[in-house]
Amino acid sequence: xxxxxxxxxxxxxxxxxxxxxxxxxxxxxxxxxxxxxxxxxxxxxxxxxxxxxxxxxxxxxxxxxxxxxxxxxxxxxxxxxxxxxxxxxxxxxxxxxxxxxxxxxxxxxxxxxxxxxxxxxxxxxxxxxxxxxxxxxxxxxxxxxxxxxxxxxxxxxxxxxxxxxxxxxxxxxxxxxxxxxxxxxxxxxxxxxxxxxxxxxxxxxxxxxxxxxxxxxxxxxxxxxxxxxxxxxxxxxxxxxxxxxxxxxxxxxxxxxxxxxxxxxxxxxxxxxxxxxxxxxxxxxxxxxxxxxxxxxxxxxxxxxxxxxxxxxxxxxxxxxxxxxxxxxxxxxxxxxxxxxxxxxxxxxxxxxxxxxxxxxxxxxxxxxxxxxxxxxxxxxxxxxxxxxxxxxxxxxxxxxxxxxxxxxxxxxxxxxxxxxxxxxxxxxxxxxxxxxxxxxxxxxxxxxxxxxxxxxxxxxxxxxxxxxxxxxxxxxxxxxxxxxxxxxxxxxxxxxxxxxxxxxxxxxxxxxxxxxxxxxxxxxxxxxxxxxxxxxxxxxxxxxxxxxxxxxxxxxxxxxxxxxx
Amino acid sequence: xxxxxxxxxxxxxxxxxxxxxxxxxxxxxxxxxxxxxxxxxxxxxxxxxxxxxxxxxxxxxxxxxxxxxxxxxxxxxxxxxxxxxxxxxxxxxxxxxxxxxxxxxxxxxxxxxxxxxxxxxxxxxxxxxxxxxxxxxxxxxxxxxxxxxxxxxxxxxxxxxxxxxxxxxxxxxxxxxxxxxxxxxxxxxxxxxx
Numbered sequence: 001x002x003x004x005x006x007x008x009x010x011x012x013x014x015x016x017x018x019x020x021x022x023x024x025x026x027x028x029x030x031x032x033x034x035x036x037x038x039x040x041x042x043x044x045x046x047x048x049x050x051x052x053x054x055x056x057x058x059x060x061x062x063x064x065x066x067x068x069x070x071x072x073x074x075x076x077x078x079x080x081x082x083x084x085x086x087x088x089x090x091x092x093x094x095x096x097x098x099x100x101x102x103x104x105x106x107x108x109x110x111x112x113x114x115x116x117x118x119x120x121x122x123x124x125x126x127x128x129x130x131x132x133x134x135x136x137x138x139x140x141x142x143x144x145x146x147x148x149x150x151x152x153x154x155x156x157x158x159x160x161x162x163x164x165x166x167x168x169x170x171x172x173x174x175x176x177x178x179x180x181x182x183x184x185x186x187x188x189x190x191x192x193x194x195x196x197x198x199x200x201x202x203x204x205x206x207x208x209x210x211x212x213x214x215x216x217x218x219x220x221x222x223x224x225x226x227x228x229x230x231x232x233x234x235x236x237x238x239x240x241x242x243x244x245x246x247x248x249x250x251x252x253x254x255x256x257x258x259x260x261x262x263x264x265x266x267x268x269x270x271x272x273x274x275x276x277x278x279x280x281x282x283x284x285x286x287x288x289x290x291x292x293x294x295x296x297x298x299x300x301x302x303x304x305x306x307x308x309x310x311x312x313x314x315x316x317x318x319x320x321x322x323x324x325x326x327x328x329x330x331x332x333x334x335x336x337x338x339x340x341x342x343x344x345x346x347x348x349x350x351x352x353x354x355x356x357x358x359x360x361x362x363x364x365x366x367x368x369x370x371x372x373x374x375x376x377x378x379x380x381x382x383x384x385x386x387x388x389x390x391x392x393x394x395x396x397x398x399x400x401x402x403x404x405x406x407x408x409x410x411x412x413x414x415x416x417x418x419x420x421x422x423x424x425x426x427x428x429x430x431x432x433x434x435x436x437x438x439x440x441x442x443x444x445x446x447x448x449x450x451x452x453x454x455x456x457x458x459x460x461x462x463x464x465x466x467x468x469x470x471x472x473x474x475x476x477x478x479x480x481x482x483x484x485x486x487x488x489x490x491x492x493x494x495x496x497x498x499x500x501x502x503x504x505x506x507x508x509x510x511x512x513x514x515x516x517x518x519x520x521x522x523x524x525x526x527x528x529x530x531x532x533x534x535x536x537x538x539x540x541x542x543x544x545x546x547x548x549x550x551x552x553x554x555x556x557x558x559x560x561x562x563x564x565x566x
Numbered sequence: 567x568x569x570x571x572x573x574x575x576x577x578x579x580x581x582x583x584x585x586x587x588x589x590x591x592x593x594x595x596x597x598x599x600x601x602x603x604x605x606x607x608x609x610x611x612x613x614x615x616x617x618x619x620x621x622x623x624x625x626x627x628x629x630x631x632x633x634x635x636x637x638x639x640x641x642x643x644x645x646x647x648x649x650x651x652x653x654x655x656x657x658x659x660x661x662x663x664x665x666x667x668x669x670x671x672x673x674x675x676x677x678x679x680x681x682x683x684x685x686x687x688x689x690x691x692x693x694x695x696x697x698x699x700x701x702x703x704x705x706x707x708x709x710x711x712x713x714x715x716x717x718x719x720x721x722x723x724x725x726x727x728x729x730x731x732x733x734x735x736x737x738x739x740x741x742x743x744x745x746x747x748x749x750x751x752x753x754x755x756x757x758x759x760x
Contacts, residue, residue, distance in 0.1 A: 014677055015734060015735070018734060018738055019734050022712075022719075024734060043679075045679035045683065046677065046682065049679050049682040049686060050682075052686045053682070054713060056689065056691070056694055057694065057713040058713045058714070059691050060691035060695050060698070061603075061607050061698075062603075062714065063691050063695075066606070066612070068599050068602055069612070071616065072598060413631075414627065414628065417585055418585065421584075421585045
């Protein structure tokens, strides 16, 4: 801010003149500069040049030299338009899904489970850790590898996105995906057959997997692969070297299946040979006197009757187990009845939790006596340790929520904001709560779908765990108002979560109200998470879409060119 | 620093805060072109500007609760954008400008006014934009913040992380760099005769 001597006159330096036109000098200094520029032509010329330079800069920057890119024009716009019909669709699908799930699955299962007298609180744990669950799943490894490669390709493309052009990144992803798909997948082929009575004839041999769907499905020949069958009656009289995965009313296996049977349906009758395990969701499974099963049985449903030979264990949740044949492993039942006939031989331990002791015929050969446990409705909330564990669990959830909020504060805030919309998240939550498990069950009927279903089910459970945290955060916001920082959000979440637990825990012991409150919290929270995820996925690249009409810029109120300070 | 022609979108902001997608769309439609142009001037490539614009609006969803409605929305939005763009540039380590310490040593000389006048007279807006692309990150950011979005010296100092007293120096140095880029004349950039 000095004056530079030049041509026998002290001139103002450029910095001072710039600050003068930018109105950054104090009033006294501004007056000095103003007086000087009125007397000094050279400084006056420089002042005007700087002003013109400022105007040139502003003009150059404000000029619209390129239109708004199409992907920016479409960003948000498409989602905004789609939201209007999406909610209608969501609620429609939710209602349909709820009705279908209830009539097809929940109602019959509820009746059976109630008859069996257990709540199923540890079903999942037992199912997962039961060895039979994991038998014969080796064929899934290839698919998991493919998924892993696609994931890696995606991550790689994201990593190099900054270094290569977007089009190239997209091309890389697609090229990687196509390469993976084009990789040789062995000699297997897949065949699909439909119609009224899709049949694999007696003399026929199919190399690879076969999909059969129709009223009556018959496999009389040989399938050198897996059989995927859907129909009213499914008969396997031939030879299947892989697994049988089916959905139908009756499944009869009179032939030979080298792999597993994984099915859901009404009744299954095994009269032939099954090399590995049975997993059955449905009413009844019978292993006939002539039937042989190389593995074990995992069943959720009404009645299991073993008259033939079972090489390994039984895990059963349902109404009744009736054994009058040979069981090479253990029996574990949680249900209403257990009947062990005089021809029965069980080589492993027998554990039964039910309403009355097992009915064991005198001639039955058991490795050890039946361990019976009377099923009882626990009233553990009357005991002190129940509350201690509640406090521990509450603290664990708060800690879990805190970690989540710290890891993804932006997404956490979006989720809580979404939850505060009430209607939309609850509607979406109903759809997700019922629809996702239903979709996962349906997906299990395809090879590709099984790992996907496992992943989706895992994600669903994660959302379920987070639901109460989200609702807690909303309650906290209602009490203390919205927080602007992450720790504020965490504090509100903790407060709200504790309140939810304090209110909800006693309610949980009031039959209907507790159930409805729990369901409501879960659906609300899951809906909010889903809505936030949906919004995160909104910025979809829409190539080849015309640009939005040009919107004039916001010209700033530049100080340049205005009247100079006096 | 309000935006002439665009009244303050108070109602839209309130609705957008409550999660109204329509209101959010309104804000986006009204402000995205200006923010894109801001990013386009401040960042090296068009794709960077596209990415930054989307990221700014995504970030805005979270930050909207922090907006003080007594202040100008566009000014606040430009500030958010400036911070985001400067963060992007810093992350990529393309701060090629001299650091703050060097700013003290800037010679405060008197350029030849007539030659500067001639240079400005002869250059078009397009040439200026091309010259801007050749500037270092800080110089370009400073010019864009001042002459595109009309940010105050305090706001510029805050965004660039320099003392307020240095903002004028940063701007003057940026102008010199720009003249050098326009003319290819190092002497001009140093403040010498044009």
